[in-house]
Amino acid sequence: MKALVTVMPKAGVLDPQGKAIGHALSSLGFAGVADVRAGKVIELELAETDPAKAKAAAEEMARKLLANTVIESFRVEVV
């Protein structure tokens, strides 16, 4: 069973990587980009076959390792 953990900086937290991407896009001539936030996505291939248990396990992994919950929020999708 596959779980996708998406980790994004929380609203209000400075995101220098997102800012840099925004500047690079406008130097390349892309107009109309108001804001850019950069986060990460971790694709986990789990042995667990029950979707609810797989989601709970992935959330536990996100809290313990994948996300810094002080400055980042995460969401888990099971696919």
Added chain:
Amino acid sequence: MKALVTVMPKAGVLDPQGKAIGHALSSLGFAGVADVRAGKVIELELAETDPAKAKAAAEEMARKLLANTVIESFRVEVV
């Protein structure tokens, strides 16, 4: 209009970050994690209001800047 660009290493491309996360998860006692791949997600806030045009613009940005299409694949979702 918001576009989410998800960039992942292509299948077969070595992913040391994913491997490191996998090792860290097993040291923390998480069993049953077969494989981990780490990618990035870029959230773009676009001025464009037409979903098809916003998607096309985000794909162009991904090809030109956000993804290295030699080793990475990307997908774009408009939300």
